[in-house]
Amino acid sequence: SGGSGTQNGKQVVTFANWADAEQNTQPGIEAMIKEFEKENPNITVKSLPISYTDIEHQLVLQVQSGNTPDVAELQGNYTFSLQATGALQSLDSYANGSYQQSVIPQELQLGNIDGQLVAIPWTVAPFALWYNKKVMAQAGLDPKPPATWDELLTDLAAIHQKAPKIIAFGTDSTNRTYGLDQNWPVMKSFGGVPFDGKDPSADTQAMKDYLNFMRTVASKGYTPPNKKGGFFRQPAASDQVAFTIDGPYVKGVVQSTSHVSDAQFYQTWGIAPLPSGSDGKHYSAPTDHQLVMFSKAKNKDAAWKFMQFLSTSDYAIQNYTLKYENSLPPLQTPTGEIAKELDNPISQAFKTDVIPTVIRPNWGTAYDNAYSDVMTGVQSAMTSSSSIDSIASHISSALKNDLGG
Amino acid sequence: MASITLKGVAKRYGDVDALQETDLEIDDHEFLVLVGPSGSGKTTLLRVIAGLEPLTRGELYFGGRLVNDIDVGDRDIAMVFQNYGLYPHMSVYGNLAFGLRRRKMAKRQIDAKVRDSARMLGIEHLLSRRPKQLSGGQRQRVALGRAIVRDPAVFLLDEPLSNLDAHLRVQMRTEILKVHRTVTATAVYVTHDQIEAMTMGDRIAVMSDGVVQQLGTPDELYDRPVNRFVAGFIGTPAMGFLPCARTGADDGRALKGTGVRTTLSARRAATLAGDQQQFVVGVRPEHLEPISESAAETATSVVHGVVELVEPLGSEQHVVVNVGDDMITAKLARQQRFERGEKAAFTFDEANLHVFDPESGRAFR
Amino acid sequence: MASITLKGVAKRYGDVDALQETDLEIDDHEFLVLVGPSGSGKTTLLRVIAGLEPLTRGELYFGGRLVNDIDVGDRDIAMVFQNYGLYPHMSVYGNLAFGLRRRKMAKRQIDAKVRDSARMLGIEHLLSRRPKQLSGGQRQRVALGRAIVRDPAVFLLDEPLSNLDAHLRVQMRTEILKVHRTVTATAVYVTHDQIEAMTMGDRIAVMSDGVVQQLGTPDELYDRPVNRFVAGFIGTPAMGFLPCARTGADDGRALKGTGVRTTLSARRAATLAGDQQQFVVGVRPEHLEPISESAAETATSVVHGVVELVEPLGSEQHVVVNVGDDMITAKLARQQRFERGEKAAFTFDEANLHVFDPESGRAFR
Amino acid sequence: MSVTLTPAPPTETTVEAAPPRRKWPIGRSVVIVIVALFLVWTLWPIYWMVSTSLKPAKEATNLNPTIWPHTLTGANYRELFGSSLPFGNYLVNSIVTALISAVVAVVISTLAGYSFSRGGYKLNGTTSIVVLATQMLPLVVLIGPLYLLLLKAHLLNTYLGLVIGYTSFAIPFGAWMMKGFIDGIPREIEEAARVDGYSRLGILVRVVVPMSVPGLVTTAVFVFMNTWNNLLYPLTLVTSNTKQTLPPGLQQSFSGTFKTDYGGLMAASLITSLPLIIAFFLVQRSMVRGMTAGALAGT
Amino acid sequence: MTLPALLILALVIGYPIVRAVIISFYHYPLLNPQHNFIGADNYRRLVDDPVFWQSLQNTAIYTGVSVVGAMLMGLVLALATENLQGPWRFFRGVLLTPWAVPVIVVAFLFQFMFEDTGGITNDLLLRLHIIDSAIPWLSSSQWSLAAVIIANIWSQAPFFLLIFTAALGGVPVEVTEAARIDRASTWSMIALIKLPYLRSAAVVGALLMIIQNFNNFPLIWAMTEGGPAYSSTTLVIYVYRLAFTSFNLGYASAIGVVWLVLLLMISAAFIRVLRGKTS
Numbered sequence A: 001s002g003g004s005g006t007q008n009g010k011q012v013v014t015f016a017n018w019a020d021a022e023q024n025t026q027p028g029i030e031a032m033i034k035e036f037e038k039e040n041p042n043i044t045v046k047s048l049p050i051s052y053t054d055i056e057h058q059l060v061l062q063v064q065s066g067n068t069p070d071v072a073e074l075q076g077n078y079t080f081s082l083q084a085t086g087a088l089q090s091l092d093s094y095a096n097g098s099y100q101q102s103v104i105p106q107e108l109q110l111g112n113i114d115g116q117l118v119a120i121p122w123t124v125a126p127f128a129l130w131y132n133k134k135v136m137a138q139a140g141l142d143p144k145p146p147a148t149w150d151e152l153l154t155d156l157a158a159i160h161q162k163a164p165k166i167i168a169f170g171t172d173s174t175n176r177t178y179g180l181d182q183n184w185p186v187m188k189s190f191g192g193v194p195f196d197g198k199d200p201s202a203d204t205q206a207m208k209d210y211l212n213f214m215r216t217v218a219s220k221g222y223t224p225p226n227k228k229g230g231f232f233r234q235p236a237a238s239d240q241v242a243f244t245i246d247g248p249y250v251k252g253v254v255q256s257t258s259h260v261s262d263a264q265f266y267q268t269w270g271i272a273p274l275p276s277g278s279d280g281k282h283y284s285a286p287t288d289h290q291l292v293m294f295s296k297a298k299n300k301d302a303a304w305k306f307m308q309f310l311s312t313s314d315y316a317i318q319n320y321t322l323k324y325e326n327s328l329p330p331l332q333t334p335t336g337e338i339a340k341e342l343d344n345p346i347s348q349a350f351k352t353d354v355i356p357t358v359i360r361p362n363w364g365t366a367y368d369n370a371y372s373d374v375m376t377g378v379q380s381a382m383t384s385s386s387s388i389d390s391i392a393s394h395i396s397s398a399l400k401n402d403l404g405g
Numbered sequence B, C: 001m002a003s004i005t006l007k008g009v010a011k012r013y014g015d016v017d018a019l020q021e022t023d024l025e026i027d028d029h030e031f032l033v034l035v036g037p038s039g040s041g042k043t044t045l046l047r048v049i050a051g052l053e054p055l056t057r058g059e060l061y062f063g064g065r066l067v068n069d070i071d072v073g074d075r076d077i078a079m080v081f082q083n084y085g086l087y088p089h090m091s092v093y094g095n096l097a098f099g100l101r102r103r104k105m106a107k108r109q110i111d112a113k114v115r116d117s118a119r120m121l122g123i124e125h126l127l128s129r130r131p132k133q134l135s136g137g138q139r140q141r142v143a144l145g146r147a148i149v150r151d152p153a154v155f156l157l158d159e160p161l162s163n164l165d166a167h168l169r170v171q172m173r174t175e176i177l178k179v180h181r182t183v184t185a186t187a188v189y190v191t192h193d194q195i196e197a198m199t200m201g202d203r204i205a206v207m208s209d210g211v212v213q214q215l216g217t218p219d220e221l222y223d224r225p226v227n228r229f230v231a232g233f234i235g236t237p238a239m240g241f242l243p244c245a246r247t248g249a250d251d252g253r254a255l256k257g258t259g260v261r262t263t264l265s266a267r268r269a270a271t272l273a274g275d276q277q278q279f280v281v282g283v284r285p286e287h288l289e290p291i292s293e294s295a296a297e298t299a300t301s302v303v304h305g306v307v308e309l310v311e312p313l314g315s316e317q318h319v320v321v322n323v324g325d326d327m328i329t330a331k332l333a334r335q336q337r338f339e340r341g342e343k344a345a346f347t348f349d350e351a352n353l354h355v356f357d358p359e360s361g362r363a364f365r
Numbered sequence D: 001m002s003v004t005l006t007p008a009p010p011t012e013t014t015v016e017a018a019p020p021r022r023k024w025p026i027g028r029s030v031v032i033v034i035v036a037l038f039l040v041w042t043l044w045p046i047y048w049m050v051s052t053s054l055k056p057a058k059e060a061t062n063l064n065p066t067i068w069p070h071t072l073t074g075a076n077y078r079e080l081f082g083s084s085l086p087f088g089n090y091l092v093n094s095i096v097t098a099l100i101s102a103v104v105a106v107v108i109s110t111l112a113g114y115s116f117s118r119g120g121y122k123l124n125g126t127t128s129i130v131v132l133a134t135q136m137l138p139l140v141v142l143i144g145p146l147y148l149l150l151l152k153a154h155l156l157n158t159y160l161g162l163v164i165g166y167t168s169f170a171i172p173f174g175a176w177m178m179k180g181f182i183d184g185i186p187r188e189i190e191e192a193a194r195v196d197g198y199s200r201l202g203i204l205v206r207v208v209v210p211m212s213v214p215g216l217v218t219t220a221v222f223v224f225m226n227t228w229n230n231l232l233y234p235l236t237l238v239t240s241n242t243k244q245t246l247p248p249g250l251q252q253s254f255s256g257t258f259k260t261d262y263g264g265l266m267a268a269s270l271i272t273s274l275p276l277i278i279a280f281f282l283v284q285r286s287m288v289r290g291m292t293a294g295a296l297a298g299t
Numbered sequence E: 001m002t003l004p005a006l007l008i009l010a011l012v013i014g015y016p017i018v019r020a021v022i023i024s025f026y027h028y029p030l031l032n033p034q035h036n037f038i039g040a041d042n043y044r045r046l047v048d049d050p051v052f053w054q055s056l057q058n059t060a061i062y063t064g065v066s067v068v069g070a071m072l073m074g075l076v077l078a079l080a081t082e083n084l085q086g087p088w089r090f091f092r093g094v095l096l097t098p099w100a101v102p103v104i105v106v107a108f109l110f111q112f113m114f115e116d117t118g119g120i121t122n123d124l125l126l127r128l129h130i131i132d133s134a135i136p137w138l139s140s141s142q143w144s145l146a147a148v149i150i151a152n153i154w155s156q157a158p159f160f161l162l163i164f165t166a167a168l169g170g171v172p173v174e175v176t177e178a179a180r181i182d183r184a185s186t187w188s189m190i191a192l193i194k195l196p197y198l199r200s201a202a203v204v205g206a207l208l209m210i211i212q213n214f215n216n217f218p219l220i221w222a223m224t225e226g227g228p229a230y231s232s233t234t235l236v237i238y239v240y241r242l243a244f245t246s247f248n249l250g251y252a253s254a255i256g257v258v259w260l261v262l263l264l265m266i267s268a269a270f271i272r273v274l275r276g277k278t279s
């Protein structure tokens, strides 16, 4: 890793990312780098592929050992962890003017930690509720997405009753920060969050309602517990999933597996904001991939140029963000080709219905210690028989321990 | 009663005829020794009797009962192996008791029997030890004990002494015979050491190439070997063999070869095939008497050659003599002094001569 | 020239005195045999000479040159081990050539030497085989070949024959002597079989408890053993020992014990400590002559007891007799017939008697 | 019923009563049944891996699994080597590191084991525990410092780095096994070589090593297996995808953030297992020998 | 020649250990650079950390059941295949194959076979009417550990088959034949004659496998990541989470140290058993 500076006269930018470590996205990111180097002959980009699961602790370790890459792809709480190490470069001086205007304000906001901009949006991908019209129809439901969790439950019941083998509901309940990210807006919509700052707030009625909901969907056999969100995409391709909470990625996987045309896809699949709870409000959380710069970076301008290129250049958006990530660009007002490509029901729905509902989970250093307490709680709610009350209190006592330390 | 009868018993391993078709009668309480060079089929024969190897052909009877299909454990035999085959993780006591326990015998009975046998072999004080902690001789005794404790009908021993050093071997020989005398079992004892065979066996079966060459008492084997192999195998130093042919003199009774000359008695001459010319004669070392070259001129039966080697043994000495291309050994009192390389002549009594057929090796008698 | 000289050489293992301080002169070209019971220090002495064990004390010379600090490989010795110690992963050829290669000898030369030695031992046809594929006797020859191929100055053999069967042993004995005669090396040969010792050694060193008890020619050891141990160890069947005491008769020359009676010659009587009363007398089996009970009454030197065991050996027989609490063996011609349990009396020539001190075991002469 | 050939003394009556007992060895039928059962237990998962790897993605993840593939396809395998995924690299990296580690470990283990065995001082209980201790170390805890160590030595993402990591923790055990094995080589043979004038090293190379082949193989296989199986090390010590070895490579590319592709995964799994299974078949005989003399005698 | 190697070795092994032990006395979150010495706090915390105890329990169960199961299986197979002749020997080879299957692959394979819906295991069990509703192998607290253990036994039984086969080879023919003559039944032949010869093999094998299972990260991590809840979380998983997702290196190291001590005691016991009887 590390080792930035110059190389035979060219400025070198090292770029730690997982896009280059994954089968699906690798060709895309390589194309990006090629194009960027073509546009900027005096800059070479060195990609450091690190898998999504390891990039956080590897970067942290690299910070510890004092040689960091220049730019890194991060997501969710990763950004906060790295910020906590104090190794990130404030971008306020770079991300101003034209760039600032061009991107969606909420999205930019997501990269702002303690009043300081340390990350810019690259690919925009909030959680939404995907629903399979075909399956719903088969179950005798009119293919209209449920607005509330209760409606969802009745739909699930119908579907499960009709086709017990089909995965009625896909939701990520793995013991990962990503798992908590996905469940955060759900909890929120039930009116609670597991903790706030350093204080546990898991032992509340709202949280219990949420846990009860999770128990229902698991015990009724609507969803298999302890599965990654990604797990549901494959079966979704063969219409074996009715509803699933996921980012925009579903489309890409489904099409690559079952080779259906866009039209066919839009006929089968639709998205809606996550259902609402008691207060009727909808929430979502970002799975956006963000870009950060390390303060040790030698060629900051070059680094920024690259970041900007990935984030907002037409080329990057068309040939990577849309094509490989199946995510949305962070653009305020897309134009031309991009606008055309975004002119489809799914993208529209994301832009207009989902992005506005995005909130940020209580990310921060505490999150790394807390996620496991919460998610194991969720998993026991889904898989064990101990009472929800005890689980809830269990979570919050565990949290007290970890948030404190 | 446990006589053992083999009727046309044979054993093949793959394409090796380890044991040719064999008929054998072993009387009850007899101590039979199987002797022969390595690879002659001794162990095979023993294992067939034991039932450790299924026999390829023939019938095996124990006291009139056919046992071909009876399992080892039920043949009421005991066996002593060359490397003892003791149970290393059991005490000596355990080793002796094992067989009895398997026979669901009462604890008290077992204990009594074990201690008896132990006393008989003088290993009482070792009962609590492990085989590892015993000397070769002691292990040997334990192995014997394990065999006799069940007072079996048949008692099989495969070179039980060959791992012991010379002195111990002599001592154990006597002990085994004592044991056999006390336990009334039929014993078959395998060895390749013919001294052991001669000193221990009531009868001896000399084997070679999977065939029992001769079965008889030690004296029979020694005095009247049926063929050249037996003659050469039994007796140390071994009998010397010299080829010779009829001269025609003494109406065909005179035989002559390089360095050897004799005239057969009428009795023996009669046993020879009338037309046969070529023979091999054999003389045992102790039947050779040194005589002066001059005396050799006149004597009827003479061997002369050049001394190759002199082996003093204190009480006596063995003188190895080159006769033509052959070697012959004389066993002499110490007084006569021989030097390597000098000429030597011996005479012998025609009665002590053995005559064999050069091809078949069969002895004429 | 390679005489071997030990000056006060001793070897301790931890707290075991495997070899007590020893002085020894082995002449050039001599064939010296080390004989003794197990654990007597034979191997230790040999290994010290070889240089495989550093000696604890003393000085070791090869032909006048101090070799204490010279490494095994440079002492120009060859060794034959009890289990041959052949290189299992090399062909016979490889085994023979291995030592020569080390000495940077030319391929052609090596080949020549290897084939010579192989021819000499009659193992040419085996050169391409692996040790696993050889019989015991053949392995033995290879081991010898590996030793002689380098024609070393000193030739060390540790019980090379003890793994072979009786017949092979006798045969190899002769071969080894032949080899020794052709290669002009000084040989030290370890065995615990005294027959081997007697028949092979120019001189024999009898060891026990890490001490060389007596060094001498076979005849010396046999006729004039310096102590009871040597007397009992050399000769088969072993010399019989009987305790007895002065009766006072014949001015103190008459000795008597249970079942034994004799009168010493004036010459020998002189060698005894005047005041000593108790002795142990020893008689060799071949010196006992059976006599009738009546004749026993009158004879001067008599042994009588009860026959315990009769071992026929073809040419002769061994009769074991219980005399008081002791046993004594007589080696007799076959003619005399003895039965187990019957009474037997023997006479002997006082000249063949051995007299020992009961405590020290020292022989009087 | 049992045969008693001597006129039975009273004590022997019990023997007469004793029922005839089954013949040794175990009845053929029992053996066959047992072996058959375990063959199924052993082979079924492997069959499942094979058959899945031959199914198209949709069938592979079908919720009603098909025991015999309906449609056979080599797509999953073509994917492996055809696609952008550097599966080839994974394979090569794994093989290279595993082989090098095995060799290095064996060489050093042999030297160490030899001096253990012949150096006079013998391994007593405590030493063998200490040796074992190196196997017990919670690598998870040590991996962090190790990462920094290699980082400082600029050995991350290098074969050397991995090999060092792999072998260090394998050698003590290897030495322990080799010691056990070399103990089994009769001293006489070495002494013969000494008499023939060879140096300790000469003896080691020309006599001891050739005679310890089974031991070497066994040790090598052990190291190779552990290396080949190791997930933690490459996960941490290798950050570059192209330098990655199979286990993390597989995990990251098939259960990555995007999807779980069992068809491809099984294809990859098979390719990953095949070399070992084959290699293993070849060496198992000497493994048995090596075990006997090494691991078992080693204590 | 050996020396340099051993030195590197000492460094590579030694440095991390020392480092870990030291760290275990610090509050050592990777994220913020300043770490403060807190004495035995990490160890004290460990005492009333339910997760630690559960992981410990899981580790014990996982290790114990796996080793015992695999050992019995290996033993039966070794005895059953002992007398296989000629071509039949091939089957022993086959029975050994799982050992050659990389652990990570075993993990994926069994994860796949144990899927609740669409997993072949449930599918078959249902088809054969052995069960009437799908077993949530990996997705229930009751079953997850069991599922992992099954996979583990599958992959480790061959190891025992191997060493027991080796050990059986060491039983002298004379001894078994003597036993046959002594009328040993099949059972007493195995129990009284052969097993004693397998003792040291069993002890050594068990010890090695216990150690390996303590450290067995890939299998569980790839199959369940220790979930659901903590139901299949063993020490190694817990420590990994603490160290690499919660960055609480101090506490992780403390557990690591405890774990080392634990294993040391176990193997000390084993080795005593071994020497106790063999010598």
Ligand SMILES: Nc1ncnc2c1ncn2[C@@H]1O[C@H](COP(=O)(O)OP(=O)(O)OP(=O)(O)O)[C@@H](O)[C@H]1O
Residues within 6 Å of the ligand: B013, B014, B016, B017, B018, B036, B037, B038, B039, B040, B041, B042, B043, B044, B045, B192
């Ligand atoms: N299990 C076996 N498989 C194949 N051949 C065998 C087997 N056992 C013995 N033989 C062969 O049968 C022949 C006789 O062997 P056996 O062991 O009976 O000889 P032996 O007289 O006991 O020899 P020794 O004195 O060396 O014990 C030999 O040629 C031997 O190679």
Ligand SMILES: Nc1ncnc2c1ncn2[C@@H]1O[C@H](COP(=O)(O)OP(=O)(O)OP(=O)(O)O)[C@@H](O)[C@H]1O
Residues within 6 Å of the ligand: C013, C014, C016, C017, C018, C036, C037, C038, C039, C040, C041, C042, C043, C044, C045, C192
């Ligand atoms: N390496 C050793 N360590 C300790 N004691 C030893 C060693 N080698 C031999 N001894 C002891 O030294 C004494 C003499 O041993 P040595 O081998 O020389 O006897 P030996 O005459 O060769 O016996 P054998 O005829 O059985 O070979 C014995 O008591 C033996 O126990």
Ligand SMILES: [Mg+2]
Residues within 6 Å of the ligand: B042, B043, B044, B158
């Ligand atoms: Mg035999």
Ligand SMILES: [Mg+2]
Residues within 6 Å of the ligand: C042, C043, C044, C158
């Ligand atoms: Mg010796």
